[in-house]
Amino acid sequence: MDEDIVTGYSVLAYTVCKREAWFVLRRFKPEQDNPYIELGRYLHKIHTKEKAKKK
Numbered sequence: 001m002d003e004d005i006v007t008g009y010s011v012l013a014y015t016v017c018k019r020e021a022w023f024v025l026r027r028f029k030p031e032q033d034n035p036y037i038e039l040g041r042y043l044h045k046i047h048t049k050e051k052a053k054k055k
Contacts, residue, residue: 010024
């Protein structure tokens with residue numbers, strides 16, 4: 001694998017979600033029409049809303 005290059009977007013992704021930054025640095029692009037990807041987005045959305053309410 002090539003050396004990971006830290007870009008402005010990867011830093012932004014890290015501030016929002018460390019998992020997202022991991023995907024960005026490894027240039028991972030999931031299948032957009034996969035039902036599990038849609039489920040993951042939904043669960044992430046719910047989790048972030050609950051996390052925001054706790055603050």
